[in-house]
Amino acid sequence: MLREELHQEELGEIPFDEKEILRYAMLPSFAPAPEELPLQECLRAAKGAAQCRAVWRRYPLRRDGKWLDLGFARTDTLDLRQHLEGCGEILLFACTAGAEMDRRIARAKLLSPARGLLMHAIGAQQVEGGCDRLCSRLEEQFPDRRLTDRFSPGYGDLPLILQRDVMEALDCGRILGITLTDSLLMTPSKSVTAIIGMKERETEHELQRTADKRAVLPGRRNGNPAAGGRPEAG
Amino acid sequence: MGTLLQAEGLKPGEAPETWNLTHPDKITAIHRAYYEAGTNMVAANTFGVHPQRYDLAVCEEMIRAAVACAEQARKEAKVNHELFIGLDIGPCGKLLKPLGPLDFEEAVSGFAAVIRMGAACGVDCIFLETMNDGAETRAALLAAKESCDLPVLVSNAYGADGKLMTGGTPESVVAMLEGLGADAVGVNCSLGPDALAPIVERYLAAASVPVLMKPNAGLPQEKDGKTFYNVLPDAFSAQIAALVPKGLRIMGGCCGTTPAYIAALREAVGNQVPPPIEKKRFTVIASRGTVLELGRDPVVIGERINPTGKKRLRKALEEGDMAYVLNEAIAQEERGAQVLDVNVGTPGVDEPALLTQAVQELQAVTDLPLQLDTADPAAMERALRAYNGKAMINSVNGKQEVMDAVFPLVKKYGGVLVALTLDEAGIPAAAEGRLAIAERILKEAAKYGIESRDILFDTLTMTVSAEGSAAQVTLDALRMIRERTGCGTVLGVSNVSFGLPEREVLGSAFLTMALERGLSAAIMNPLSDRMMGAMISFRTLTGRDENCGEYIRFAGELPAMQAAAPAAQPGTGLKETGAKGLRRAVVKGLCREAGNLAREALAAGQDGLDLVKNEIIPALDEVGQGFEAKRLFLPQLMMSAEAAEAAFREIKAKVAGQAEGQQPKGRVVIATVKGDIHDIGKNIVRLLLENYGFEVTDLGKDVAPEAVLEAVERLHAPVCGLSALMTTTVPAMAETVALLHEKAPWCRVMVGGAVLTEEYAREIGADGYGRDAMAAVRLVEKFMGGEA
Secondary structure, eight states: OOOTTOEEEEOOOOOOOHHHHHHHTTOOTTSOOOTTOTHHHHHHHHTTTOOOEEEEEEEEOEEETTEEEOSSOEEOOHHHHHHTTTOSEEEEEEEEOOHHHHHHHHHHHHHOHHHHHHHHHHHHHHHHHHHHHHHHHHHHHOTTEEEEEEEOTTSTTOOTTHHHHHHHHHTHHHHTOOEEOTTOOEESSSEEEEEEEEEEOOOHHHHHHHHHHHHHOTTHHHHOGGGOOSOOOO | OHHHHHHHTOOTTOOGGGHHHHOHHHHHHHHHHHHHHTOSEEEOSOTTOOTTTSOHHHHHHHHHHHHHHHHHHHHHOOOSSOOEEEEEEOOOSSOBTTTSSBOHHHHHHHHHHHHHHHHHTTOSEEEEEEEOOHHHHHHHHHHHHHHOOSOEEEEEOOOTTSSOTTSOOHHHHHHHHHHTTOSEEEEESSSOHHHHHHHHHHHHHHOSSOEEEEOOSSOEEEETTEEEESOOHHHHHHHHHTTGGGTOOEEOOOTTOOHHHHHHHHHHHTTOOOOOOOOOOOEEEEOSSOEEEESSSOEEEEEEEOOTTOHHHHHHHHTTOHHHHHHHHHHHHHTTOSEEEEOOOOTTSOHHHHHHHHHHHHHHHOOSOEEEEOSOHHHHHHHHHHOSSBOEEEEEESOHHHHHHHHHHHHHHOOEEEEESOBTTBOOSSHHHHHHHHHHHHHHHHHTTOOGGGEEEEOOOOOTTTOTTHHHHHHHHHHHHHHHHOOEEEEEGGGGGTTSSSHHHHHHHHHHHHHHTTOOEEEEOTTOHHHHHHHHHHHHHTTOSGGGHHHHHHHHTSHHHHHHSOOOOOOSSOOOOHHHHHHHHHHHTOHHHHHHHHHHHHHTTOOHHHHIIIIIHHHHHHHHHHHHTTSSOHHHHHHHHHHHHHHHHHHHHHHHHSSOOSOOOOEEEEEEBTTOOOOHHHHHHHHHHHHTTOEEEEOOSSBOHHHHHHHHHHHTOSEEEEEOOSGGGHHHHHHHHHHHHHHOTTOEEEEEOTTOOHHHHHHTTOSEEOSSHHHHHHHHHHHHTTOO
């Protein structure tokens, strides 16, 4: 049985992005990679490992006093409330790079800690790349809506325990093979779940107001990258 | 079922099985509609009932109610055809080890409990479906076979890539399931009939049991805010019916299908009868996702995981150092092994436990099929249970006692058996004697229903230096058995040269002779260029190597070719030699160069300990300080650590010959705490601590507090490091810290990991907080420095 509100996405091959991979391996973009860092070897060993797949579902969003009714669960966490300000609906999704990626990571760790780190970073880049691809498909699917950034259980004060509801709501075990351990870790480990808020495209008035806000808070973009990582859709 | 339940008002997130108790009338009506649409078997509404989700008492109540609904429907249905009820079993919701947390035997016992309940309620068969993990399918099938005598139908869910979520292919899955005695195999869910058809055809080509197919009604699509499935009953039924002439025997519908689809299917199939099932003759072994046919092209079985005559491996096994075993496996795979022999029998180890652990851990890092090699039937059985696939089993022989012990295992778990041509009277001196034993073994195996295609004969390689005609007899027996029985053959080739110099010269010639006589698989050392050269040359010379590609690749990696190749690019800057260069090499993280320079310096008479003290440690300090000052970053720190390790290896190799070298600075036990599986950070800490001369006992990940305490007490370790990445596993860390403080008060506990902070660490009672790997090293130095 596949629940009809659930949408599956095969995300295809995600190209390796070496800069991103090194960033996930904790190398800042300005620093040169060590000469013998076995990145190319790891990329070769990772070839074909990740098969990004996702499932998503659309829910109405309701506010009930301090509670946020997400359609699949209720929560009173403030950070998510703030993130979803102005949204009338949400998209809930789960995306995984698959089990083979975990096996390649395990194997790389055996060969050397540096390869373990790099393979782990490759897995992270692959699943994040999968999420990005999914999000651009969602943008296309909902051209009249503005989508917020992704917000995952564990971010801010949104508790990880919500993962149980997410797994259930998206039938993750069945569709993607994602399951939870007792300590709420996802297996396969290179998996992401997140909530995206959807709002009506801004009216001219709102656009003006946003622009005014920016004029008042000029430092916001540079000063706090976490607050505005996403380019404004326009 | 689910599709109709939603139409009846099942809410999103509501478990369908609860309706057995709350809406039995609706469940009954749905079953009845399917019977009346023409189905022969309904699957009771028990898909999600499993002890991982419900208490046993609740499971039992749900199953009883579900079967009662199906029985009621069978009574009410106004049809003439035969009606059956299957106990429906879906995935349990947890992924099995090594990728997930669930222990294999725990999975088996959970499924067994449910299956016993269903069998007691009188279902006609067990239907395992929608399984997307081979290991879980295996657990469920084994549970069914051990808990009831009912037929078991097994259906897996494949992705669009034609693989299970955990990597299984139709061929590897069929090999495994048939080995375990599945009564029918097939596919369901995830895709529509057209996308599943190629997978079904692969099943038909591989299987000797009936094949089933239960596709979705295509894919869900959204139009005008409404969701619908894109394959309608006519197309659905036509696409499935087209597979009946190819051998498809059992069919139905999964997500999005309704009784209308079943009625259409009934209509489309009409009176068509599939052709008889052809018993397959080929011999295959399989791992999780690889199948290997034996008897077509000769196969290399890597022999190196066997402690006989290998001191280092024996020590690793005694100490439970599985990393050593795994590295042996990877090295053999990289050099062309296609199967790995696994023998861990050495005095003083718990062989059943160790062989099982080795099998599980090997399967986590390599997909090569394994050959389980033990003389202990208890060890063989445990390892066979744990092995995900269809294993090679090494071995049985003509002794009645051994056949009585081994054949039941092969019958139960499946596998390809290596049969040695010896018996109570020993090894026959003549080839005819060995053939006679082979024939007797085949006869005895047939009593168990073990097919001759699942037996390979080993005509026993004897030492030619002890008996001049030994090799000839072995080879004659090989050809004779191949011709007379049609069975495949296997030889451990290395033994032929025992006691002689330059063994590989003789061994490789013997291998070629055996291959020429039809040897199916050679148990040999894939790290030996000469042996691999003989094998690859044979493939090339017998037309099995297209454009000589394999041979050219192999030859290109031979040392002689490497030496002839132009020298590598000179390094940037001035190449320094000796000790000074070593320091630079470590700082720069140049592993090969660091190893070479250390070796050169030692050869030039430099003292190993001086090199450590004056070059390597200062280099590590320089990098460590750079890291602390945020001038250098994790990848650089790690590469330097690995370069240092390469230099240490050279020094250790030199010092090992002399008296005890560098005095270890003290013991540190490290672990990732229970419930947490993130160990990248912990591994980095281990590497750095080892660089700085500490003896590190790494307990791995997901380690229970008691296990940490046990190690700390046993080793009387003065320092213990714990790592946790998730907020959810910090309580386990706190528990471990408390236990250590109570029972091992001498031990200082340091903690680290992404979620921790200095304050958090203090709160849970840790003696120190390592912000990063360098900080952990500094902490251990402080603790060991006697600061109490």
